[in-house]
Amino acid sequence: MATIKSKKKKVSTKAKPSAAKKSQKQTVTMAGKPSKGAIPPPARVSMEILLCPSESSLSPISAAERISFSNVGKFRPAKAKQDQAATRLTELGFRIVATSPYSLSVEGPPALFTKTFGTDLEVRSIDRVQSARPMREKAFFAPAEGASWEPPAELKDLVERAYIQPPAIYFESAIPPKVNYFHLNVPADIAMLTRASQVHQTGITGKGVRVAMIDSGFFNHKYYQSHGFKATVMLGPGAINVKRDDNGHGSAEAANVFATAPGVTFTMIKQGDNSTAAFKAAVALKPDIITCSWGFDLVDPASSNRQHLAAVPGTLKALELEVAHAVASGICVVFSAGNGHVSFPGMHPEAISVGGVFVDQNQDMVASDYASAFDSKPFPGRHVPDVCGLVGMQPEAIYIMLPLQPGCEIDKQLASGKPFPDGDQTTKADGWSAISGTSAAAPQLAGICALLKQKRPSITPLEIKQTLIASARDCTQGQANDASNEGTALRATSGIDGATGHGLVDAAGAVQLA
């Protein structure tokens, strides 16, 4: 008779021989009855079959020796035994999904498992990330409390144990993964290259300044916990589940704010499908700064060369009204310039429009060919961008290693297995992705706006923009993304230019001017 009981730390589920000693009992952590929102259990149970040892081999369960690379061969059962077990399990209706010299991976319906091994199963659930903010819990089948283990006669001499496999738990690390190409890490590299670290050393970190970010949500990654970066998360209209960020964008980009302004009071407004409604929710908080790493692409979809629209479409007029009102009320509004997009509200004249400069390992600057640069048609005389943050290059702008919810959409997208620059060499559920785009640049600038606000609390949004412009570092090489300018890429030149506007932000220079 075996029992499975809840206890902290270990997660392991197995059915065991009825003669098993109490000391061999396994424990299950964070597992319990599933709550209403849990992912339902799979239709099939997955199990690992450990085979009975041969005369010349050891049992991995009862042997006194610990398994190591030098003695693992001793635990290898006879090949004939493995083949026999596989055949009999198949005859019973199970599917062999993988084999190794040491075990069989097997699948089958829960009812078949119960019928074959005499073990009653129950549904349990588990939080899949052991951190302060769990992912959606997942239900799975496990042996019921006190369930028996009675394998049929034809398996008794072949199968030593059958362990039902619970869902994997993701352990995201506070430390980014190692990759073999040039990239930037948060917070240090971003703080250094934007010259924000020099400002931090003077005691200005954005303390007391309220920054609101409207994005896909915020997952409280161990990276944030370890650095002591705290975020308040609120649901914007139409958004759901305050603890999750299934896209990953907001969780990643927020790290750019903390990199340049580690002392800010940060609020993430998780948006639903209506960004204007989320923007109103942000304004209602009366923050000092609102930062947005998203927008709408104002091109004529029928044109062959992404012809710009001449006016802001009616669908976005409410957003235009609210952006103008926010700035008029004293809120500094920061928007990404886009990644080849003709971005609105990134083109709004009152927003600080943030483009991209790539800085390489020699600290040479070049305009990012991933970032947008264009003259706005709806707002004559308005050039995008004003200034730039740090952005990678085409094809994927893989540049800044950022933390996000393990297994989220972005985590999976770049972990394709392709080598850099098409893939980021992270894994699909490690909670890290090397991304950038002007999505990264805008929050870098928002943090620097916070430094200016702390230095001079009375500074206006217009003065902040003028200060950033006046202190930016000239970038004279490269060109912007041609997709943003009807097929003609704007180039970086000496002085103010089309590709980078006034150049790469200089936090130290800006704070000195403020």
Added chain:
Amino acid sequence: MKKKSSHRIEAEVIVRPSDRSQNIRQPIRAASVEQFDPPKGAVETVANKLRKLGFEVMAEGSGSISIAGPKALFERFFKLDSGASPGSEALDVPDEMKDQVEGIYVQSPPTYFQH
């Protein structure tokens, strides 16, 4: 981001400015945005009317109201074409609201600019 339900519509309702001569289609700047402000209390009044019609009022702004509701409700009151994909065109403003509402526009999710 949350998947958009095909049965639920979200829209922005722009309330008419006090100054009827203002054209909402022109560029709106911070320095002049007050010219587009509706009469005091108009946003709340329109929001209450929409609530009574069955719409969910998600947020109220300086000159606009964010609403949501079942597609059928939008089809009934704003003549949303049930075959049309929402997002680009203005909806019909009902006659009883024309005095206070400048336009009603279905909303689409934004693009995130990461890669």
